[in-house]
Amino acid sequence: MPDVRIRLVVVAVLWALALFLQAGWLEKLVLMLVVLVLVGSWRQFRVSPKSIKHRWTVCFAGLPHRRWSLRRFTRVEVCYEEATTTMDLVLFGWMGFLYGWIVSLCLPWIGGTYQIWLNDDHDNQRVLAWQGNSQEQFERNIEILQVTTGLPLSMR
Numbered sequence: 252m253p254d255v256r257i258r259l260v261v262v263a264v265l266w267a268l269a270l271f272l273q274a275g276w277l278e279k280l281v282l283m284l285v286v287l288v289l290v291g292s293w294r295q296f297r298v299s300p301k302s303i304k305h306r307w308t309v310c311f312a313g314l315p316h317r318r319w320s321l322r323r324f325t326r327v328e329v330c331y332e333e334a335t336t337t338m339d340l341v342l343f344g345w346m347g348f349l350y351g352w353i354v355s356l357c358l359p360w361i362g363g364t365y366q367i368w369l370n371d372d373h374d375n376q377r378v379l380a381w382q383g384n385s386q387e388q389f390e391r392n393i394e395i396l397q398v399t400t401g402l403p404l405s406m407r
Contacts, residue, residue, distance in 0.1 A: 255311065262290050287311075296381050298399050303369065303380055319369070319378055321400050328368040328377070329393060330407035365389040367396065368407075
């Protein structure tokens with residue numbers, strides 16, 4: 252879980268800076284709302300011996316948990332997706348190319364490059380179990396899932 256105090260300080264500093272902008276009040280309020288949504292939102296994943304829980308926090312307000320039983324899944328799937336590729340550069344230019352990296356680094360809950368999925372091959376369902384940019388956290392979460400579930404690991 253992210254440190255909420257640090258995020259609140261970042262929001263306060265950015266809001267203070269927004270108040271000094273030479274813009275109208277509507278623009279300032281929109282900027283402050285965007286800052287609140289981006290800095291105050293994240294996903295949490297929890298694995299217990301019987302289930303996996305997924306919870307969104309949006310604007311520092313926790314939404315209800317979603318829970319899936321681990322017995323329904325048949326395998327753990329891992330994938331690595333580059334933030335942007337050369338094709339993005341060709342299609343969208345430098346701004347499109349850099350945008351992918353910026354989103355992936357600053358907002359890993361939207362565009363993290365490492366992903367862990369739990370798959371149910373019978374119902375063709377996939378549940379995102381974790382997403383982020385840290386290889387260390389990725390490897391730790393894979394280990395936790397394998398020990399907890401005993402499911403086979405596959406690459407995508």
